[in-house]
Amino acid sequence: MKKRNYIAYGLGDLYGGGSFFIISTFSMYFLINVAGLNPLLAGLVPGFGKIWDSVSDPLMGYISDHTKSRLGRRRVFFLIAILPIAVTFTLLWLPVSCPGQLSTFLYYVVAYLFFYSCSTMVLVPYSALSAEMTLDFTERNRLTGTRMIFSMIATLIGGLVVQPLINAFPSQEQGHLVMGLVFGTLFAVPYLFVFLGTWELPVVQKPLGKEKSVFRNFGSIYQNRSFRIHIIMYICSYAAMDILMAWLKFYLIDYLRRPGFITVGLGTILVSQMAALPLYVALADKRGHAVSYRMGLMLWGLAIAMMAFQTPDSSVVALFINCLLIGGGMSAGVVIPFQLLPFVTDVDTLMTGEHRAGTYAGAMTLIRKLIQGAFVLPMLGLLLNMIGYTPHPADVDLVQSASTIFWLRGLFIVLPLLLILVGIKASTRFPITPESHAILRSELERVEAGGRREDAPERTKTVCQRLTGKPY
Template sequence: MTGERLSLRTKLAYGVGDLGTGMTANILIFFLLPFLTNTVGMAAGLAGSIYAITRFWDAVNDPIIGILSDRTRSRWGRRRPWLLFSAIPFGLTFAAQWWIPFPGQMGPLFAYYLAVSLLFNTFYSAANIPYASLTAELTQDYDERTRLNQFRFAFSVGGSMVAVVTFPLLFNLLPDRAAGHLLAGACFGAISAVPLLLCFWGVRERFQSQRDPLPLLQQLRVAFSNRPYLFVSGIYLCSWLAFQFTATIIPYFIVFWMGLPEVWISLVVLAVQSVAVLTLFAWTCLSARLGKRAMYLIGAGFWLISQAGLFFLQAGQERLMIALALLAGIGVSATVYLGPWSMLPDVIDLDELHTGERREGIFYALMVFLQKVGLGLGLFFLGQVLDWAGFIPSVAGEPLPSQPESALLAIRLAIGPLPAVALIGGILLVWLYPITRQRHRQILRELEARRAGAAPEGSP
């Protein structure tokens, strides 16, 4: 149970499964709000409210999908059938978000983008929740789970790095920005479905509960009574909010504050994500040596320095901007990608010790929900702030307008102090997080003894 090693084939097959969801999530983070305000011509507050409404649906949808995947019984296991059957609709609904079916008609457009967002998030959950739940079912080793997430986020971040660079290149291929966005969305919609199918064929679940899970409300009560899980949830929400605020405002910061062409958006994102990929392996080694908590705290320190620097950045300091982006990538790798996701399987083991059941679905469902809460809150909050600050939306086919000083200040606050506050919240929660490597080993010994029908030696 401890010291086990998964094969390289299994790690690669598992890792590739997050390629499509990682690409689509990051494209939405960086380009969706600018698409709605600068190409569709929608007011920032109205555009942001679409994704706030969608989060209410996710509050119902995500736990239900987690429960259903826990209850699934098939010759393919509990999680893998969800990857198979959600792949195609996931890709189609992503592509549909980049179509402008009623140009200039804000009422019908609002209804369309809201409906498509609800559908896409449903299929995103149907793919990503069962996929994420596989981590705890492939291995129970403390450090091997970190390595497994290293492969997962190497593909996810690597894919998102390619996506955020090539997506704007694709939509700039055509002189019509609306047609260009549809072309880019269709290409990545098709690409994003394939990795889910590859993961379906490449992995097999190893640790599964054969008992039917508790009813949904009872599972939620048990989950939220798990104190370490509350810490992990808070850590992830704070980290993802910090990332979401920064990523969403980057296009506005580069174009309107730095006065640079849109190609710089891809360069900055490439700097962040490339360093995040390269440092995943270093953070994995550091985690094995010092523990997951120390890994997070050190990474957060790098990221805070970057956020402070971005707030004071001035037009003409492009090199310093790239340097700060590289520094942010080091921190993002540890705090957003590796840290919370490698902590969660340990919490699930503790839950099994307390309840006698393995209920990965509900725990991962709530984490995916928190990810989408971060996305929704980021888009909604920043949309409202930009509206309040007097941000001027674009008219399709016309040059981008000059923004008032109040809107420029709001953009700077959203890329510096606002993410820093969220990240400090994550630091405080990590400092108090109770499951160390030693505690996890004790949990596994007690589980092993229970399965063998004997009480562990020296256990309380």
Template sequence: MRRLTWRVKLGFGAGDLGGNLFFTMSGFYLLFYLTDVAGMAAATAGTALMIGKIWDALSDPVTGYLSDRTPGRFGRRRPWIFAGSWLIWASLIMMFLPAPGRPFLWVVLAYCLVNTGYTFINIPYGALTPDLTDDFHERTLLNGYRMSFAVVGTFIGAVAILPLVHLFGGGAPGWVAMSVVIGGVIAASSLVVVVAVREEPLRKNVPQKNLLRSHLEVLRLKPFLLALIPWSLHIAGINILQGALLYYFRFIYQDEGAFQIAMPILLGSTMVWIPLWVRISGHIGKRSSYNLGMGIFAAAVLIFYVLGHKTGPGLAYLIMAVAGAGFATQYVMPFAILPDVVDYDYAENGIRREGVFYGQWTFMAKIGQALGIALNGWVLTLFGYRETLGGIVPEQPASALLGIRLIAGPLPALCFIAGIVILHFYPITRARHEEIQQKIARREKEAGGRG
């Protein structure tokens, strides 16, 4: 059992500030930027972002596979994180530069590069968790630190983007300047991990199987599938909801400033609840905590759909506070569950392939993101959404307002509920995890005896 120092916990946790800052900025603002600043049609913009996310998803398993095998004195994971920090900064600036020639192709290329940088950071970063500690609850605590920073990153991504754009003069130049600042923060938080964390040398029992076979094998593990599918469904629902909210406040409440109030309420509630869910999970388990939290989130989203448009932003603020209580579990529980699945695989098969698991994990999450982003663009176009042209904000038809409400209510809630149902069958409890650790100890003792 490995107890971690404060330095490691804080340094490791800081890495997810940048990851969630990027995730939130792209979820809340990229589609809006492309439709209402760059003037692209919603369906076209959504399709461009979907292509970038599919590329992102395809690169995840490759990066995970290679990071399991990266030799050198700096460890397996940290060289990837270092390289990704600089790539995401440069390509994020490219994303917001005026598109020369064909905007669609420019957006696709820039977004593919941005997501490659994100993959280089995120896959090896996540795969560090089972290397750092093998204790069941210590992993939950470690991810509590990580997700506290993640909420800070989400908070910055939700509330600082538009003020930064306005600070630098607004319009296209303001968005470029914003990308320089935000890209720098993302890079810096990732580099903190490189400095703070020390890795063990490359293990000898890394599997020597090819990439495709490795990923097919982990997909045959029932505990992994029962955690993976709910995670990807929840990510899809969150992306749908994120992409909808700014449109909702701008066109249904006609109060874009209220969005800047609602987001701190949502994320402030989330931050308060993260340590509470860590404690709750110590009593009722990770699976039950995750399902309870996402159930609260789904209920809040459905209430927002039914009542939100009939009232002013005041009720929305209250709903955001309740939603944040449930949303907090999405920050902690999935990343506390996955290392237990990695241990299960090692206990059963005698090999370590953290990068394969984390590559597959983020592959499915990004497929969910891709579908969520594209679905928003398609729904908006299908329901007659009118893009902003020449800085003139159009009046939206009733059908477009209904489309905005659908992507801010029933569609994400459906994803959350489906994930809850599937996760109910996830089998690794605290008692089962103790059995897994005992089996690992026996396996390593036998291997040591043979050595």
């Protein structure tokens, strides 16, 4: 595999990483302080899209696994989605003047439905593709590592450019709309190059009896022990990241009274996140993904705990160092769960004889959206309402009550820290290592060549049982 192929594949996550980062970081503030929605309604906007996602993500995984096209069962969707990516992202930032809260709420619910449908159509086959471009352990890690580099480039651009771009216009309304247009285009165009620079290996499916329904097919993947643990690790790290990013702007403006630090803080987190990524990829290659994940989350948890000592009188240098450490630890939580996807699908192939990377990618895409849209953002809106947060434009210096500040500060630290600790605990049970994966691949090749499972060496049977969670 050549460098240009790694780069072509990685370009696709400019959309996945960048769009979800911008939504996590800026959408709540936009919906509350620009669109004028009540915080509770603003938090519910993305959540309504999750009802549709609970259908569309499993369906897209099933469709992608069963697509027959001369352009491939994954890559064909990249061409279809180029224009919808640009349009649906822009619609999220269109300031509407509707009579009353309900009409405004309904507009943004529909806009998010369109956005999430488009992202499903693209990101499910895109995530599945890394399992089908190569079977090699190191190449798969490099593909996902390259993907995460581009994801972080997109988030870095978002962190450094979004707020200054918005502020460059006479009104917040104009600034957000132009931002949506610019980034919608940035996310859409690269998929032409993703299509041209990638491929799909031939897939030979085991002859099947009765075809599973879409939802039985989707539900069956949770029988895979490796995947169940992987999903817990994924949920914990991404929920912690989404809470941190969604809360950060409120924390800096309303508690630390440093609105000018938003771009610096985001940029610092994202640059250190990107700088640390090759270290975690290299560590995963040598020691396994679980070790790499734990090392990063320990650093991240320590950095979050250090935020408890930040006050409005703290030096900017101390805050900068804190953000640097947060990004350095968060990097592992971002990259490792996506690196694991091709390997847990290998376990599924051993269990079922099928190649269902699309179904697994659909599950990850659904869970990613549920974390952000049905959990983090609605919870944030509910909590802001409960602690008595008073909405205000970014250029209005409003002092929140002492009680609101207390809860704003405490929840910013406690919620991500709890999730990080659960993720660390789950990673100690994750069974896939470079050694166990080599045994798995050898057994897959033996079985696909006609070998019987009962003839496997005892060591192989033990490893396969740990990976699958079922007798082998």
